Amino acid sequence: MDKVTIKDIAKVADVSYATVSRALSGSSEIGEATRERILRICDEMNYIPDSVARSMVKKRTNILGVVTASINNPFMSELIEAIEITARENGYNLMVCNSAYDLELEKRQFSLLLGRRVDGIIVIPAGKETVANLSSYSTDIPVVYVSENIPDAGQFFVAIDNAAGAKLAVSYLQSLGHRKILYLGRREGSLTHRLRAEGVVAACRELGMEVVFKDNDNDGKSSMEAGCRLAKEYFRSPEGCTAIFCATDALALGAMQAADEDGVRIPEDISLMGFDNISFTALPRIGITTIEQPQLEMARAAFELITRSSEEENRQSISIEPRLVVRTSCRSV
Amino acid sequence: MDKVTIKDIAKVADVSYATVSRALSGSSEIGEATRERILRICDEMNYIPDSVARSMVKKRTNILGVVTASINNPFMSELIEAIEITARENGYNLMVCNSAYDLELEKRQFSLLLGRRVDGIIVIPAGKETVANLSSYSTDIPVVYVSENIPDAGQFFVAIDNAAGAKLAVSYLQSLGHRKILYLGRREGSLTHRLRAEGVVAACRELGMEVVFKDNDNDGKSSMEAGCRLAKEYFRSPEGCTAIFCATDALALGAMQAADEDGVRIPEDISLMGFDNISFTALPRIGITTIEQPQLEMARAAFELITRSSEEENRQSISIEPRLVVRTSCRSV
DNA sequence: TTGAAAGCGCTAACAA
């Protein structure tokens, strides 16, 4: 039993196969009676149009490619889910490729997507070289970079306003009476992190607060392990901070572990804040106050950028407003 | 500047475009010299073969469809990542569709993938009606159901041996000296859950242990909220159990929250186990001992089933062995 | 070893 095609339908309906195509595409150039008859026959014969063939002639696939540094990372999987929702609402499917934080693999995946003739590619970057790497491919397929390691210019990107997020956090701590805070996990490697750190410095200056730094020299990622190590280092020679603001939630989770192991109570002895609002932070026993990156908004912005890209001559970016999520890891002093 | 096609290459190389195709496909029916020359030209002209056109004639897309109940759910996102890895290793890309636990949407997504002419579909079911719903589509595309709500027969599926997992947990608790345990969250709705519950009953009988049940009548999901509610009900009228074994990690997380709120200490007052080994359970302050479903193994099994499906006449299933993951939520009594 | 040509299933002019 072979797949039923448009020609089989045409034969049964006794029309040309162009007419079947018209019935299916909702064209107006067709009689109401024939349309209904054809549609009924399609239904009876379980006909499902071949999107490969359709893509071939229409030169669009209605597929969006996603190259992500991880599928499993909670922040990213939430973002991917948001992208899938947005794509689906607009008649697109998602082809999801994992770069596993590997720049070479990222290039391969990107190139593969190009060959698939996807209508656009959303990249959640594997590293700070990502943009340079991928923008060297000459292609007319629109590309947008989301969330991290954002380039200076020349490409589409969407990210939250990291400086504003930092300020949100610092202001909140200030309102709680904190005057001296530790900013944990500053890292030079990524622009995102630099913007956050700069935001902290600016906000502290503006609000008359003191900030001390515990940098993450490790060029690895902002992992829980790094957070734990850094926090322990601080606990060993504390400088009187009443709150720790971590560059990411993963670091905050690690700092929380360090505190537990070193007998430092949160929030009684020290307040703790993260950044990202990954789902982990909402768990019982964790309850970390943090700055949310609204993934659905980011997904919509990325989609807009991709589908409207032809309209805009000059490449541009979209900045998303972060949001404070208060839980139980901070107290007033 | 238009996309460069096989014809452009042919023109430059001054050969027929069939020859270019042969050079690219690694055919043996071509001179070594011409092949190298053509490949070099392809490289110079940044030629990327059009997989849509290729799929059109080869009648395979090298795309695997995934219909999942959630992208964001930690267990599923880990499973999807594992599927992506397996697929990539074998030259496939993934088209990921979210059913959002919605059976109607699940059907639509499935049908869409059929139209996309994917080479196989992996379904992480949205509910117990999933298999009945989807197997009504007549198609020659192989389908495999993974992980939950498994049918009785007639379809490919891969799942862990839930009864064995239950036994693993019960034996572990027994070895710790527990003699009476609470099984929290039994649910009639899903076969997976029924198998787990039956496994618990069998293991307890075998090991001479007593088990009391706290069922999840709620036909909703095995959520943290349900776990919290159920555990609180139990705490209100305890029956002397020294350990709680939850049907899923999500329930266990909820039970942990309930314990915290009711002043019940874990593991001092009562031991706690989960099932699934979602990443949450490994977090500091959580540390729930649980039964792991090895996602990579499951992904490989699903892939095998799909790609070998033509070889096997009779549909079959693969059962994966679960594994005990010991953390800090249980103590010996 | 290479070229010519048919055709994959569909859409979109152009004709009728």
Add this chain to the structure above:
DNA sequence: TTGTTAGCGCTTTCAA
């Protein structure tokens, strides 16, 4: 309103 036909970019016979 409907039919005819020319492709879309590629692979794969069949000839040369």
